[in-house]
Amino acid sequence: MQKAALAIIFISVIINTASMVYGTMLVGTAIDKYIMVFDFDGLARFCFMLAAVYSVSALTSWLQTRFSVILSNKAIQQIRHDLFDKLGGLSIRYFDSKPHGELMSRLTNDVDNIWQALNQSIVQLISSGLSIIMTLIAMFIISPLLTLIALLIVPSGIVITKIVAKHSKKHFAAQQKILGELNATIEETISGQKVVKIFGRERIIIKNFAEKNENLRSVGIKAQFLSSIIWPAMNSLNNIGFALVAFIGGGLILSGNTTLTIGKISNMLIYSKQLSRPINEMANLFSSLQSAIAGAERVFEVMEEKPEPLDGKPITQIKGKVEFKNVTFGYNAEAQVLKNVTITAEPGSTIALVGPTGAGKTTIVNLLTRFYDVDEGSILIDGNDIRTLDRNTLRKNLGMVLQDTYLFSSSIRENIRYGRPDATDEEVEQAAIHANVHKFIAHFPNGYDTILSDGGEGISQGQRQLISIARAILASPSILILDEATSNIDTRTEKNIQQALLKLMEGRTSFVIAHRLSTIRDANEILVINDGQIIEKGNHDAIYNKKGFYYNLYNGHRVRD
Template sequence: MTERTDPRPVAETGAPNPDAHTSGVPRTANERPKHGPQRGMGHGPMQGLGSAEKAVSFVPSAKRLLGMMRPERNLIIVVIVISALATLGNAIGPAILAQGTDLIFAGATGGGIDFAALATVIWQALGVYVIAGVVLWFASFLINDIVQRTVYRMREMVATKLNRLPITYFDGQPRGELLSRVTNDIDNIAQSLQQTLAQMLNNIFTVIGVLALMFWLSPPLALVVLISVPLTVLVTAQVMKRSQKRFADMWRATGQVNSEVEEAFTGHSLVKVFGRQREVAARFAERNNEMFDASFRAQFISGIVMPAVFFIGNLSYVLIAVIGGVWVAAGTMTLGAVQAFIQYSRMFTQPITQLASMTNLLQSGVASAERVFEVMDAPEQSADGTESLPVPLQGRVDFDHVSFSYDPEKPLITDLSLIAEPGATVAIVGPTGAGKTTLVNLLMRFYEVDAGRITIDGVNIADVPRPELRANIGMVLQDAWLFGGTIRDNIAYGRPTATEAEILAAAEATYVDRFVHSLPDGYDTVIDDEGSNVSAGEKQLITIARAFLSDPAILILDEATSSVDTRTELLVQQAMQALRGGRTSFVIAHRLSTIRDADTILVMENGAIVEQGSHEALLAARGAYARLYRSQFAGGLDDDEDEAA
């Protein structure tokens, strides 16, 4: 029954950092356990990791993907109509050219060729083909618009869904894998739809139109052509059946490669510090080989379709040529009709071959769609309540018989009760894994309690909308997080409506102003998304300024000065003391010297409060707090105990 070593809430936004960890070298996806609680990654279930391993449920996922286009149904109807018209024009072309062939054949065996009539036939055929080509281009333009609108909506839906997912979902997801689903898979869906929809509509109408004209010209020869259809369907179905799982494996391997790259480059400094470049390169090579093998198998198996269907089409072509030649010789069919029929047989087998060749694109796109749908179908966090916190908020926090566990089989916090009075500073100390950070995570509703309730000014926080709750709580974490942007933007993230004067005042109060002027662009210095161009202590000061600017009623400080030097820590402690004034504050600290002035100190062990009181009273009790204090200040404890006595 231990708390997570790194429970990973993210700075004031309340989002977790699922890939942060405490080890010296970044872990990869294959090093993460797939079942059970994961220290350093949260205790939520590994949702989504195993789900991509099954073969694609092709038909249901394909129907759902096409259903995403429902808002564009009017445009789709237009595309279907004009595609049918274009296909009709292409299908009529050989029939018109057949008349020209008959004119030439009759002229060669009679009194001469009627070139005027032949020219009319040629111009008619040319006009039909030009109009059909323009109409098809317009259909492709509309399809591109439909696909891009659909993918745009899908991205919006996924982004909205991610904001509604609970923290436990991100605890169980490698960040690179999730990014792959949101970026690579959606891009692959767009590419697959773009390359298949236009051809598919054109090919389907071509097959229908050409088949009708073949039966009009010669029903017996049309039946010969139809023999190839069941053979083609059988071959295609068997290949698709075997390639479905391969495409799912291919995109799962893609996600693992992305996860490997993301972790390795995010932690590249640690990789170099510990000299693990070879191991990281070896792991990447292993993942890359897995992706190569999966991609090769998927493309190889699906690639069998086209040559097999092409072979079947050639057999049909040979039969038509032989039978048609015999009938021309017997005088039962004109040469022009046979020529048109041969053209139609090509026009009939070509779209079938193209449809078969598109199976790899279709399967790849549907495999990606299923991975995206898994994110969209993930269980969402519980609905927000409708109650509001009192205004103004006093800040009385009451943990009433609270129980919580990351794993139902391993209770962490059991029947915990405590009250923080308005304006009081409550320090929480204890060994690593005691449940300190979990306690404040429950207050922020990063996780929901299993039993009991937490109230603020008498209002159950479970009944309060999360944005309203978190708007009244400021949080500064040990793991400081900055966003890509200027230092000014990062400070203003705590309150976007703040004026320039308020931002500068917050920076001065938290001593950010002391180092900003040494930077090339001052407050306009752009920080990358990893914050690598400022020191760890400077990053932490910026996050403290962010919380200062938000002016919360309740303040949570989770080892907020762990990365600053001793002199700066003293200055920040003064700023924190001013910041805590009039606010209910929860301070998680390992350095006990920073919480001497707390109104109440809670000592936690194994998810329970084992001691509480003031600094002097707890020293005098010679219990758990005294042991912790002795471990940090050996030699000075006796004097303090004498003073306490």
């Protein structure tokens, strides 16, 4: 289909350009053969012929436009798909290092700029180039001398274009970069609107936005101003060329040149304008092409990123033994978050991770799920180094309830079913019952088919976490990770779900991080982490009776509770 559309476009461009050039030649013939001798009957017949030629031109122009739109939209669809697919294969480290709004700008603004170039600029460039060639051939056939005179403007046009391109390219690239930063600010502000308002930061946010918006305006003016110089400059040069052809051609006829006629001079004048038209069009396309090039560079920057490796061996069944052996890790080379950490979790055991904020608890979870890989040491599951395992099959055996619950703009049923798309409606509802969220869902008029807004806005944080817990229950993972799973749930709701969580954890290796230390008293082993190191470990009674760091931490939490 694409090859056929491309062939139709090229054939249409050739026929369209040839018919325009031929039609102009016929006008000259009409002047010399019919108008100059007052043959009105012949002129009338000739006009029908000319109308047929221009009808062919109109038809091929329509075909060219129609199929170029089809082809460009298909191409941009593929680019969007490939870019989105690429983003889906990139690591969490990449997303943590890039503002989300900036990435969204690449998927929208930058891709749209490429689409503009594909939809209009590329075909128009081909058409303009072909028009220049055919027009020059026709002009040389009529008068090589006048053709060379008309071409005197071309070197000047090339020089102007090169100078402008050199200086404007950096401004177009800066424009796309700042636009991405502006989108990142917008996305961040909208997502954190409650925080902005509660701290009264509206004026500061608006000021920050205004500064970036002003930078975008300034760079945009520079880019557009430089590119806009080309059209008036080229138009002026073309008018000079037109005047030279008219003056010298007319002078040659008056001096007795027998090879030139009024019709041929008319042809040369029309051709000189036709020669300037594609040149002017190419000048007008300059800014959109520069924007497209800047956008393409940003798109291909993402496409060239290395994806997460998918060459590990698949793992179908996990018994649940997890070992951290002398693990050291840092999100950057300057600071280590974990230092020589060793953990052993037997199948079916519950490991609680406690410690102050920033101690490294969530980092352990990030390493277990292979969102990041260790810098030193190794992590084993059932004796297999997880770096040798396929990430996808590994993660399918892991269930997570994150501190920051995210729900998608879909029905409650589909959100619960997210980790197991083939689950039946009965299984979805059973998971909701175990998570103690079934009654809450039943209160909605549409029940499980209620559509949630982006991020689950409109329901409480606790309710969002309960739905997330139901999602984990339904997925039935071999290893369970509860990262601050009950931190945003009120005490009454927390007690209601503890029994369900305990039932869920039966027979599964579980890693639990909790604000309320009372919730992990029954853990097989509690690991106290501080400054990236395990400083105490054992069951609750053993390490509590030591009256060390955990003792103080537990009593401090109990007082606050």
